[in-house]
Amino acid sequence: MSLWSDLSLGVSGLQASNNALNTVAHNITNADTEGYTRQQVELDDRRYITISKTGSAISYQQSGLGVYYSNVKQVRDYFLDKTYRTELGRQEFYEVSKNTLNEIEDLLGELNGASFQESLSDLWTAVQELTKDPCNSVTQGALVSEAAEFLERAQSVYNDLAGYQDNINYQVLQDVKTINEYGKQILELNTTIQKIELGQEKANDFRDQRNLILDKLASMCNISYTEDQYGAVSVQIEGEDFVKGSLCFEMWIDIDSQTGFYTPYWPQNSNYTVAPGGNPKNTDDTIFSYDGKKGDRIYNIEAAHVFDLSREISAENGTDVGKLRSLLYARGDHRADYTDIRFYNDIKDSVLMNIEAEFDQLIHNVITAVNGVLETAAGVKTVTENSTGADLAIYNAIKAQDPKAYDGKEYKVYENVDDGFNYMESADGSPLQLFEKSTTDGWTEYDLSSSGLGSYWVFNEEEMPKFNSRGQVVDSNGNVVDQSALADLKYSLYSTSNTRINQKLLQTPSLLGFRLKDGSEDTATMVALKKVFTDESYTLNPTVIKRVNLNDYYSDLVSQVSNSGYMYNSIYENQAKTVSAAESARDQVEAVSSDEELSNMIKYQSAYNASSRFINVVNEMISHLLNSLT
Numbered sequence: 307m308s309l310w311s312d313l314s315l316g317v318s319g320l321q322a323s324n325n326a327l328n329t330v331a332h333n334i335t336n337a338d339t340e341g342y343t344r345q346q347v348e349l350d351d352r353r354y355i356t357i358s359k360t361g362s363a364i365s366y367q368q369s370g371l372g373v374y375y376s377n378v379k380q381v382r383d384y385f386l387d388k389t390y391r392t393e394l395g396r397q398e399f400y401e402v403s404k405n406t407l408n409e410i411e412d413l414l415g416e417l418n419g420a421s422f423q424e425s426l427s428d429l430w431t432a433v434q435e436l437t438k439d440p441c442n443s444v445t446q447g448a449l450v451s452e453a454a455e456f457l458e459r460a461q462s463v464y465n466d467l468a469g470y471q472d473n474i475n476y477q478v479l480q481d482v483k484t485i486n487e488y489g490k491q492i493l494e495l496n497t498t499i500q501k502i503e504l505g506q507e508k509a510n511d512f513r514d515q516r517n518l519i520l521d522k523l524a525s526m527c528n529i530s531y532t533e534d535q536y537g538a539v540s541v542q543i544e545g546e547d548f549v550k551g552s553l554c555f556e557m558w559i560d561i562d563s564q565t566g567f568y569t570p571y572w573p574q575n576s577n578y579t580v581a582p583g584g585n586p587k588n589t590d591d592t593i594f595s596y597d598g599k600k601g602d603r604i605y606n607i608e609a610a611h612v613f614d615l616s617r618e619i620s621a622e623n624g625t626d627v628g629k630l631r632s633l634l635y636a637r638g639d640h641r642a643d644y645t646d647i648r649f650y651n652d653i654k655d656s657v658l659m660n661i662e663a664e665f666d667q668l669i670h671n672v673i674t675a676v677n678g679v680l681e682t683a684a685g686v687k688t689v690t691e692n693s694t695g696a697d698l699a700i701y702n703a704i705k706a707q708d709p710k711a712y713d714g715k716e717y718k719v720y721e722n723v724d725d726g727f728n729y730m731e732s733a734d735g736s737p738l739q740l741f742e743k744s745t746t747d748g749w750t751e752y753d754l755s756s757s758g759l760g761s762y763w764v765f766n767e768e769e770m771p772k773f774n775s776r777g778q779v780v781d782s783n784g785n786v787v788d789q790s791a792l793a794d795l796k797y798s799l800y801s802t803s804n805t806r807i808n809q810k811l812l813q814t815p816s817l818l819g820f821r822l823k824d825g826s827e828d829t830a831t832m833v834a835l836k837k838v839f840t841d842e843s844y845t846l847n848p849t850v851i852k853r854v855n856l857n858d859y860y861s862d863l864v865s866q867v868s869n870s871g872y873m874y875n876s877i878y879e880n881q882a883k884t885v886s887a888a889e890s891a892r893d894q895v896e897a898v899s900s901d902e903e904l905s906n907m908i909k910y911q912s913a914y915n916a917s918s919r920f921i922n923v924v925n926e927m928i929s930h931l932l933n934s935l936t
Contacts, residue, residue, distance in 0.1 A: 316924060319917030322349050322373045326910040329378050330903050337898040341518030343380045344898045345510055349373045380510050383895045387517070390888040391524030395627035397885045398525045400878040402632035406474070406657045407871035413466045414665075414864050425459040426860055428452045429672075430839050437832040440820035447815040453676075453740055454807040460669045464662065464802040471658045474637040478568045481526055481630045482557050488523045489541070489554040492516060496538040496549070503537050527612075527628035544612055546572055560607050564778050564786070565640045569611065570630070576610035578603040619655060640778070643801045644670040645770050650848050652773070661867065664846050668859050669802045673741040675838040675856075677748075677800075680818075681718070683831040684730035684737040686765070690716040696759075703757040704764055718765035722751060727823050732810065736763045738817065744806045745797040769798040 326347040336342040415421055432452040436445045495516040502509035516539060523529055523541070529548075531541045541549040548555055560569045581602045613631050617623055625631070638656030644667035646653050653659040689701040704717050722735045730738045736749040749763040771779045771787075779787045797804055811817055820828045842853045846862055854862055 316917050316921035318373055320914060320921065323910045323914035323917055327907065327914065330907045330910060333898045333903050334900065334907075337900060337903075339514075341514050341521070342898065343382055343510070343514050343517065343896045344903075345378050346381050347378055378508055378510065380508075380513060381896055382517070383892065386888065386892040386895060387520075390885070390892050391521060391529070392627060393881065393885045393888050394521065394525045395528060395629075396621070397878065397881040398629040399626050399632040400874055400881055402629055402636055403657060404871065404874040404878045406470075406636045407867060407874055409470055410467065410657065410661050411864070411867050411871055413463060413470065414661075414867060422459050422463050423860055423864070425452075425456045426857065429456045430857055433835050433839060436820075437836055440827050440829075440832050443816045446818045446820070449818075450740070450807065450811050450815040454812060456672070457669075457741065457802075457805060457807060460665075460802050464665060464669075467658060467662050467665070468641055471637055471641065471662075472566075474633050474658070475567050478570070478630065478633050478637065479559060481633065482559055482568070482570050485523065485526055485543075485630070486554075486556040488519050489549050489556060491519055492523075492539060492541060492549050493552070493554045495519070499537045509537070525629060527630050528624055546575070546612070557612055560605070562639075562778065567637065567639060569607065569634075569639075571605075571607040571610040571612060573605070573610070576605045576607045578605045580604070615655070640773070642666070643799065643803075645799065645801075647847055648770070649773065654847075654849075657870075660847075661863070664863055664866075666802050667846075668844075668856070668863065669805070670800055671844055671859075672838070672856060673800045673805055676835070677739050677741055679831060679834040679838060680730055680740060681720075681737050681765075682834065683828060684720060686718050686720045686737050688716050688718050699757065700754065700759055700762060703754040703759055704752055704762070707752055707754075715767055720749070720763040722761040722763055729819060729823065732808075738811075739808055740811060741800065741805050742808050743797065743800060744804050766798065768800060 326349070329345055329347050333344050429449075429452045432445070432449045436449050439445050495512055499509040499512050499516070502512065520529070520531060520539070520541070527543050529541055529543055530545075531539055533539050538551075539549065540547070540551070543557075546555070555572065555574060557570045558573045560571055561567075562569065581604055585602050613634055615631075615634060617625050619625050619635070635655050636657045638653060638659035640659070642653055642656075642659035642662040644663060646659065646663040647667055650663075653663060687697070689697045689704075691698075691701060693701055700719060701717060704719070720737045724735070728735070732738050734751075736751070739748050742748050746766065748766055750766055752762050752764050754760060754762055774780045774784065774786070820831060822828050839856045842855045842858075844854055844856065844859050845852065846859070846866060852862070
């Protein structure tokens with residue numbers, strides 16, 4: 307082998323060591339860079355020169371030409387990446403549930419320094435004081451005042467729950483935007499990586515950026531991904547293509563006309579019709595679809611939802627992965643009230659809807675029970691198709707005038723007659739209510755004189771809404787109720803948001819009287835009022851067997867929230883440990899170790915110095931030969 311070949315041999319070692327040192331320096335510089343994966347040098351032999359071939363020899367006599375810097379690879383483990391991303395998505399799912407319950411616990415527990423439990427207790431205390439001296443205007447005023455305070459705090463708590471529901475709804479919108487942005491970034495990085503790796507260079511730093519985005523995307527939804535032979539990554543969300551080839555299939559957002567809630571859906575999976583007189587090509591590039599409309603297209607998104615929220619939440623089904631899914635579960639699909647308790651299986655997975663419904667049920671029970679006691683004291687009676695005599699005649703006469711389709715309901719009636727005493731009556735002659743609806747009347751006057759029955763006040767029954775699979779209120783034919791009809795329906799309810807204290811009683815609490823026609827105190831009504839708060843006839847929801855009174859109902863509600871919060875907090879903490887273990891295992895493989903890199907630096911520095919000395923020796927030999935020949 308010639309000295310010139312030896313010189314080339316030393317130069318190759320010098321170049322390889324220099325490049326390896328650059329890689330080590332790059333690792334150390336980016337040791338704290340988020341998402342960075344350590345890079346490892348691969349050195350290969352240059353081709354060999356065959357000096358001789360001898361059949362009896364074990365191998366050919368060959369002379370090497372040194373080494374070269376063949377590749378710099380990322381040190382990653384596919385299975386550790388997949389495990390980490392799945393567990394991270396699961397952690398984010400339970401973190402949303404934990405945070406939601408913690409927020410609800412704060413809303414229920416404290417309100418401007420005073421707990422709601424205190425207002426309920428104060429109302430019960432006012433009832434107890436009233437029963438001691440029912441005809442005293444002071445105790446009557448205290449009852450009305452505490453009832454007003456109770457309702458005011460109840461509405462504040464419910465509004466806070468609804469406000470938090472709106473905050474979660476806004477987070478849904480922002481997360482969908484973020485997810486779409488991640489998809490665009492992955493698409494751009496795919497293109498960049500493919501262009502760079504068409505040659506011999508590796509786009510490792512761009513791969514790190516893409517892997518970091520995949521980590522973040524995995525925290526938001528359940529993803530799967532594959533990389534093709536050209537270095538491009540395809541991503542699926544909930545089994546649907548999100549990034550594939552040269553396309554990013556963005557999520558769109560539907561805004562419900564009744565609730566204003568956002569629902570992410572896949573436009574490619576939805577069917578649309580064209581608005582009358584519209585152009586099917588008239589669309590825009592926003593993610594919004596107001597009430598299923600996009601330009602002149604009217605979309606039906608029933609089969610295009612990104613998440614199937616009807617599936618049971620379980621690790622086995624993969625339905626407990628991702629922040630966005632958890633936000634949708636927590637928020638629910640509409641503002642819940644006590645009527646939703648009938649459909650408890652439909653709301654049990656929504657933390658906020660569950661609490662809204664159970665809390666509103668408490669307020670509804672107090673309102674209707676107290677009003678019911680006053681109605682009984684006034685002399686309200688119930689007539690049905692099974693009544694007899696005059697009551698049956700009243701029932702049939704009202705039924706004939708009922709403006710709404712008869713559904714077999716009974717009627718609560720009160721005769722509108724001035725007997726000179728008018729106990730528990732309002733100024734217009736209707737039965738007196740402590741709690742009245744804010745927007746509609748509690749009673750309607752029916753003139754039955756044509757039937758020889760005189761005039762009667764008929765109680766306006768609450769109308770129970772029906773819901774479709776999207777949480778929209780529908781009529782008996784399944785058609786979505788429009789806004790005006792929806793308002794009328796909601797206004798028929800004695801719910802937290804649709805009830806106020808009787809304004810006349812606020813001004814003159816003594817209208818309650820509680821003194822019978824013979825001048826005696828109405829003790830029967832006092833006993834009935836106390837039973838409202840002491841009878842154990844209420845349950846939180848259909849799955850709870852334990853019956854409680856109104857005083858204990860709220861305590862059990864708070865305990866339920868606290869227990870659920872503790873459970874989710876425990877799940878979250880255990881999941882956080884799992885993620886931490888997966889991240890540590892991944893870091894052992896992928897993260898930069900300063901000690902290891904310093905060791906490599908010493909190794910490559912020594913190799914560099916050895917190559918340099920080797921070149922110096924060869925150089926001196928060549929110089930000596932040249933000098934000797936001159």
